[in-house]
Amino acid sequence: MIFARSYVTRSGQFWKMWLFFGLSLASGVLLFRGFNVGEEQPSSFMALVLAGTGFGAISLFWLSMSIRCKNCKTRLGWRAISKESHNAWLLSLLTSDCCPVCNDIGIQVANSGLENQV
Numbered sequence: 001m002i003f004a005r006s007y008v009t010r011s012g013q014f015w016k017m018w019l020f021f022g023l024s025l026a027s028g029v030l031l032f033r034g035f036n037v038g039e040e041q042p043s044s045f046m047a048l049v050l051a052g053t054g055f056g057a058i059s060l061f062w063l064s065m066s067i068r069c070k071n072c073k074t075r076l077g078w079r080a081i082s083k084e085s086h087n088a089w090l091l092s093l094l095t096s097d098c099c100p101v102c103n104d105i106g107i108q109v110a111n112s113g114l115e116n117q118v
Helices: 014-040 042-066 076-083 089-095
Strands: none
Touching (some): 042 076, 076 089
């Protein structure tokens, strides 16, 4: 996978990105379908467009709140959306190899227990 060395992947949070992508896709499908219905069925148009907009808002809210640094608990999704430009925040989030606040790399080293066996 191209993002295998990213902080989001190494910290075990890439499933949250998949959920974000799924919600965004659902939003796009609902919006597309709503605009295709158009003037033929005004009530369906309104329902589909509102549902698509809602799914889009929920997907961004999910991304903003769910991806966090394991060490300092910074909301990395929100930080990327709010600090990066509109065309670079997603790539920045997916390619960052450490937390931009505390430089945590996202790998937790398991305790081997050998230090207690002396």
